[in-house]
Amino acid sequence: MSEIDWEEPFCGEGNNCFRFGTDTSGNSFIAVLGQEDRYLTDSREALQQMIRDIKAGKADHLL
Template identity: 35%
Template sequence: MSARDWQKSSFSGEGNACLYVSAPDNATIRLRESDEPDTILTTNPTALNALIRNAKAGRLDHLSKG
């Protein structure tokens, strides 16, 4: 997959903390981080939308508490 297939998140700043997204078709979304570019998570629009909604609503906050 070439670099032009990936779009950098507008919330990512400069440096090594960047999130990249690729949607090669309507059913697949790929995510990767700039510091681990060979590790790619694959999901679908419905699942990603649910994850974002739940994160915004604070329903995942307990996962970051240690």
């Protein structure tokens, strides 16, 4: 497996902080800050849409 390049943490207001990452194979990853060894992975398109929704506040109830 390729090394994951993690972005800076994204923290919802009063909620957990998440990190998003990608690898050189085009996979996307999401993990709770500090628990990057326990990540979720899916297609780049699926996770990019989820990231856009989280950052837009559409999925704040999940945070």
